[in-house]
Amino acid sequence: MLPADAADPQAGDLIAAQPAGPALPPGTGRPPGQVRPGVQLLLDNLTDCPALVFGCRIDVLAWNDLGGALHDVTDEARSRDMPRRVFLDPQHGPVRYPN
Secondary structure: OOOOOOOOOOHHHHHHOOOOOOOOOOOOOOOOOOOOHHHHHHHHHOOOOOOEEEOOOOEEEEEOHHHHHHHOOOOOHHHHEHHHHHHOOOOOHHHHOOO
16 A cells, blocks of 8 residues: 655655556446445345445445335336436325425
8 A cells, every 4th residue: 555645746646656457358347237246245234224325327226125115115127216206206206395
């Protein structure tokens, strides 16, 4: 680990000079909309607080039992699309945003 001291003008150069990690071959990454198994394991072990993991489009990628119950999230894709639920779904939108 490199020391990153704001007073050291060469600290940024040292960090920038570090080689990048190995590139993954095309097609070996995780498909969009999935979380790593370790993240799901963490969520499953959080039994006393609700937890959700959001993707870049504010869709729910993973949740624990309390998070799913609190936010009414199911395996159905439509229930995991939070922007659609908040603004367009008549069951959820008008309840939170009446005007």
